[in-house]
Amino acid sequence: MNVEAAKPGEWMNRASLMSEVDFSAWDMRIPTDRYSCEDYAERELAQLWMKVWQIAGRAEEIPNIGDWKVHKIQDQSFLLVRGKDGQVRGFVNACRHRGNRLCEGKGNGSRFTCRYHNWTYGLDGKALAIAHPDYDGPLEEFVAPKQELGLIPVSVECFAGFIFLNPDRDAPPLATFLGDAKDVLAAYRMDEWVAVGINVREEMACNWKVVMDAFGESYHIQGVHPELLGLSDTSRERFEVFGDHCVATVPFGKVCDDAEQERQDILNVPTEQFPLYAEVLPRFAEVIETYRDADGKLVMPAGLTPKTLFQRAIREQLTGKGYDVSGLTDTQMTDYQYWLFFPNVFIQVCAGDATVIVNEPHPSGDHNRCVWHVMFLQWVPESERAAKTEPVKTMPAGEHYPYHWVLQQDFDQMPIQQDGLRNRLYTEMLLTRSEPRVAHFHAALDRWVQRVAV
Known part of the structure; x- marks a missing residue:
């Protein structure tokens, strides 16, 4: 889509109504092995997670020079750090010497020192000090010059207050991946927003794609959220595609002449x-x-x-x-916009606030579980942001955060679907015309994991 309107959000008034959506490009039968098959999960890690731009947190999580945090993609570990120039950079979380893990969790410092052999790196990833470099002659004579012994970098860019990471250093820039969605989202000025109220990471008993499916349609409202019926007319829902991403909006309120x-x-x-x-x-x-x-x-x-x-x-x-x-x-x-931001993010956004849910594969590799990160973002005056920012709360295993009733209904429902998807005789899901975002998401997923031609 080419957004040429004076205001990028005007696409909303021109997007297709649900009754006008062309479903011919999508397979409405979705194989269920992608939710439970170990082989699929391995291909997903190799073809998707190690090659795609993905959100690794909010910039306010590491606001100061020297702040760092670890971000994991299953068993792959990356180090995000704010450098002396204020830029956020990413590195493989492993010492260049023998691969020892450098960091866990988050913190602040002026350098990173490997506890195994005391190799030390600056905030820019460059090697600062190497223990006993001349014990058997200069290291560069038989390994590499010191300037080549820094941490392995990974591509990191910030947009809308989010930190995006891509393990594939040959990937196109983030702007290419975002496409026209960049202009629509940029207008909200989300880099001025911070997490308030809810900022929770918690394990869920379902595959990460079950979460994307659930938040990719409003069809389930009549079954899971009947209290919301009547608040809007879903027949007026509009839908638009932005490359691998897609979005829908339902006009606020019911049609009413009174x-x-x-x-x-x-x-x-x-x-x-x-x-x-x-x-x-x-x-x-x-x-x-x-x-x-x-x-x-x-x-x-x-x-x-x-x-x-x-x-x-x-x-x-x-x-x-x-x-x-x-x-x-x-x-x-x-009118809230409901984005499925590929590969793993749901954004419910309106002027001044958004609910964002980032859905990650479980670090253990168990495809019947995932980790979701729910954050409520809100515009806050700059002078108040530091005081009002809610830090990330990671729930210990076995504990549960008490969400508001709508989100809690979703949280309770999704593991029930995962239980059904485990049935070996149930080999495919059947989508309806109420689910174009779900159909589009799985088509994009196929292009990455199966390398299906466009």
Whole structure:
């Protein structure tokens, strides 16, 4: 897709309705061995995880010079560090001498010293000191010059406040991988957002792709989240493809010609699921009352509805706090976008906040388990970001974080699907026309893992 609108988010008004989506390019029968087959998992590691750009955390996790953290992709370990120039770099988490693991967890320092033989590296990965370099003659005479003995680098770039890592040093730059999605997401200025409230890593009893499937469709609302029925009309859902990524949006609120009913629907929105609205609803409730006539009837002037008034209130609220929303459309004030960001990220984003779920294969290699990282991101004034940033909380094995009811319903449901997928006689899933994001995700996955031609 070529985004040429004045505001990138205007694609939303032109994207295909669900009834218009062309399914001919996708296989609607998905083999289930990808959820439980060891051979598939091995090919997935080699062909996908070791070659694709992927989120390795938020930049605010390592905000200061010398801050570092370890990021793992199954049994592969990488070191992310903020250098003296403020840039984030990535390295293989292994000493160049004999491969000893350098770090675990996260920390801060001016250098990295291997505890095995005391080889030492700078924040830029260069070798600083080598114990007994002249014991049997200069090391460079029979190994390599010192400048070639630094840590093995991996490609790292930052975008929208996220740290992206790619183990394949021959991969195209991140901008190429993001494609047109880069402009749409950049308009939210997510580099100014921080994790608040929820920032949790936790094991789940399902394959990472089960999580992507679950958050790739709204079809399950009627079964898993019946409380959300009536909040929107999913027949108006729009869908768009951005390379390997895809996104859908459902217009906020139900179709309604009754201003009084539309007002009430807005006031009844569950703010625990859509926290952006919570701050604005009191002001909206106050302002809309000024449009009542002498008989108490709600009368809106031409071109104004309760929804557009709500959008105006959100824009004014965010602008007044210092958040630049000039690059966002009116619909982006109220209408959440639901991204499946390939390969393993779900983003529910609106002006000023987002729920992000990063789904990773379990480090043990067990394809019946995964680790998900749930974070609620919000725009916060720069002066308040350090104080309000919620650090990552990793739940110990066997313990569970108490999510709000919608997310908890999803958390409870997904292991049930994984149990069903283990059945050996159940060889393929069957998708419906309500699931274009799921179909597109698996087509992209096939192109990487199976190397299927486009």
